[in-house]
Amino acid sequence: MGIVLGIKIITYIAIPTVLVTLTYNALVRYVIRFEYSKGLTGIDIHKPSKPKIPSTSGPILIPTLLVTIITLYVIYKITGGYELMVLAIYLVPSLISGLIGLVDDLVTLDAKTKTFLPIISALPIVLTGLYYPRPYVPFIGTLRLTIIYPLAILLAYSVGTNGLNMIDTHNGIVPSVTLIAASFSLPLIARNVVTGKTSVAALYLAVVVIVIALNQLIYNMYPARIFNGDSGSFILGALLVSLTILGRVEFFMITALMPLIINGFQIITSIGGLRERREIVKRPTVIKGEYIEGSCDLKAPTTLAQLITLKNPLTECELVITEILLFILTGVLALITMLLTS
Numbered sequence: 001m002g003i004v005l006g007i008k009i010i011t012y013i014a015i016p017t018v019l020v021t022l023t024y025n026a027l028v029r030y031v032i033r034f035e036y037s038k039g040l041t042g043i044d045i046h047k048p049s050k051p052k053i054p055s056t057s058g059p060i061l062i063p064t065l066l067v068t069i070i071t072l073y074v075i076y077k078i079t080g081g082y083e084l085m086v087l088a089i090y091l092v093p094s095l096i097s098g099l100i101g102l103v104d105d106l107v108t109l110d111a112k113t114k115t116f117l118p119i120i121s122a123l124p125i126v127l128t129g130l131y132y133p134r135p136y137v138p139f140i141g142t143l144r145l146t147i148i149y150p151l152a153i154l155l156a157y158s159v160g161t162n163g164l165n166m167i168d169t170h171n172g173i174v175p176s177v178t179l180i181a182a183s184f185s186l187p188l189i190a191r192n193v194v195t196g197k198t199s200v201a202a203l204y205l206a207v208v209v210i211v212i213a214l215n216q217l218i219y220n221m222y223p224a225r226i227f228n229g230d231s232g233s234f235i236l237g238a239l240l241v242s243l244t245i246l247g248r249v250e251f252f253m254i255t256a257l258m259p260l261i262i263n264g265f266q267i268i269t270s271i272g273g274l275r276e277r278r279e280i281v282k283r284p285t286v287i288k289g290e291y292i293e294g295s296c297d298l299k300a301p302t303t304l305a306q307l308i309t310l311k312n313p314l315t316e317c318e319l320v321i322t323e324i325l326l327f328i329l330t331g332v333l334a335l336i337t338m339l340l341t342s
Helices: 002-037 058-079 082-107 111-128 148-166 173-194 201-220 229-247 250-256 258-270 304-309 316-341
Strands: 041-043 052-054 285-288 291-294
Touching: 002 052, 002 058, 002 082, 002 201, 058 082, 058 201, 058 229, 082 111, 082 148, 082 201, 082 229, 111 148, 111 229, 148 173, 148 229, 148 258, 173 201, 173 229, 173 250, 173 316, 201 229, 229 250, 250 258, 250 316, 258 304, 258 316, 285 304, 291 304, 304 316
Parallel strands: none
Antiparallel strands: 041 052, 285 291
16 A cells, blocks of 8 residues: 555656756757847846846746646546546646746736736635645644635735845846745655645645746756746746645745845845836836945835845856845754644
């Protein structure tokens, strides 16, 4: 029985892993060429040569998710593997978020619309009731949030997608943050699966998030060959929210992503509310040759990158490494806290 279960788990992990990797890599080079040919590019302003880079990863990630969801559902209908259906449902919010982000990449939504529209992404989870409204908080215990939790899910997709989008300022940050958070959550999710606190589908989802982030990182890492765009960051943000809910790692994820949350809060408060990035005239950082220096202009938004480079200018590569190390630190602290208190 144990061997059969082990083979089943390995198979169910392998299926989405192979689907994601094959579909992503079949599309990425074509999409890069297509975006270059259609002028769908953005200037990488942090490089001295100011190269033009394909501006959005949505046309890669959206079909990748769609193929994966459809295939998982077909296999579920054939085999009756309930976990695959749960996995497919938890991938749908990322697909919806990606489509919203792609619209913004192409036509530009206003700030308020872009902030609140991702709430729609939460509907597949809320309407199916595939969640457990009892998050664990260290030193307090398990909370019973039957009414509040579904509302929190709606808010979480808005915060997660826009929060990750706000920190997408330099090559490789978004997929790296996603990869770090998902990887450090894996031991906690595995423990929750073993103890019966969540479905094994959460383990499958964690692997899917890691694989998607890895594939995206290869092409978005310094020097980037394609930008994430709003669609890319929205997809990865929604994936992390889905993983948080299904894996039942709410406190861990909030703690691990604290720099992201603080970054978003600082931006909103420093510019006096919700603003589309194209409306922000003053930049938070100043480019001086190969170095990035935090701006002292009081009218500029306060960001994580600005605070890191305010005293000591860094190259883009150094800044990216610094931010990644910061998220690794918060991820480790969050993991240790959960392991010692639960």
